[in-house]
Amino acid sequence: MAVEVVYRSSRDLERLFMDKAEADRHDKMLELAEALAATLQKVSPELTERQADDIGIFMARHRELFAKAFKNNPEVLAELPESIETGT
Amino acid sequence: MAVEVVYRSSRDLERLFMDKAEADRHDKMLELAEALAATLQKVSPELTERQADDIGIFMARHRELFAKAFKNNPEVLAELPESIETGT
Numbered sequence: 657m658a659v660e661v662v663y664r665s666s667r668d669l670e671r672l673f674m675d676k677a678e679a680d681r682h683d684k685m686l687e688l689a690e691a692l693a694a695t696l697q698k699v700s701p702e703l704t705e706r707q708a709d710d711i712g713i714f715m716a717r718h719r720e721l722f723a724k725a726f727k728n729n730p731e732v733l734a735e736l737p738e739s740i741e742t743g744t
Numbered sequence: 745m746a747v748e749v750v751y752r753s754s755r756d757l758e759r760l761f762m763d764k765a766e767a768d769r770h771d772k773m774l775e776l777a778e779a780l781a782a783t784l785q786k787v788s789p790e791l792t793e794r795q796a797d798d799i800g801i802f803m804a805r806h807r808e809l810f811a812k813a814f815k816n817n818p819e820v821l822a823e824l825p826e827s828i829e830t831g832t
Contacts, residue, residue: 691818698824699802700795707788714787715814723814726807730779736786 689716777804 662672663679667686673679693712697703715722724732750760751767755774761767781800785791803810812820 688813688818691813691821695821695824696799700799703791703795707791711784711788719814723811725776725779726803726811726814730776733779733783736783 685713685716685719688719689713692716773801773804773807776807777801780804 665683
């Protein structure tokens with residue numbers, strides 16, 4: 657038996673990481689997802705919280721692609737997978 | 745009477761511009777909005793077409809802000825107006 661260090665984001669207590677950098681990436685992803693979900697619900701109040709959260713997480717998981725799309729290249733969105741995935 | 749040149753985006757035949765650069769900006773905004781709406785409907789199939797279009801247009805109108813948010817700065821989303829506006 658031994659004590660070991662694990663890391664987690666305060667936004668998602670369930671998910672533990674052995675690697676601090678990975679925990680940090682997960683936290684940053686969730687931070688963006690939350691900000692997006694809040695924005696989406698303001699823009700379209702009839703969205704359910706679940707819909708806003710799902711879309712926020714999907715976009716945050718593909719943030720590099722969306723960053724390019726918003727910058728100058730909407731066509732990159734065609735590269736996205738067809739549906740929400742639960743993996744990272 | 746005289747003949748004059750006006751410009752429009754083939755994506756929005758109603759809206760005429762005296763300035764070609766403005767018509768081009770409008771076309772680019774609509775191109776991004778369409779790509780976003782299509783993506784949103786794939787991610788969240790229960791979204792209505794109207795919801796997907798509204799969100800796509802809102803995001804495309806604020807593309808610089810979303811580009812920053814996706815790049816590294818989610819806090820900028822707090823600067824967005826509270827609701828969808830019909831102006832440019």
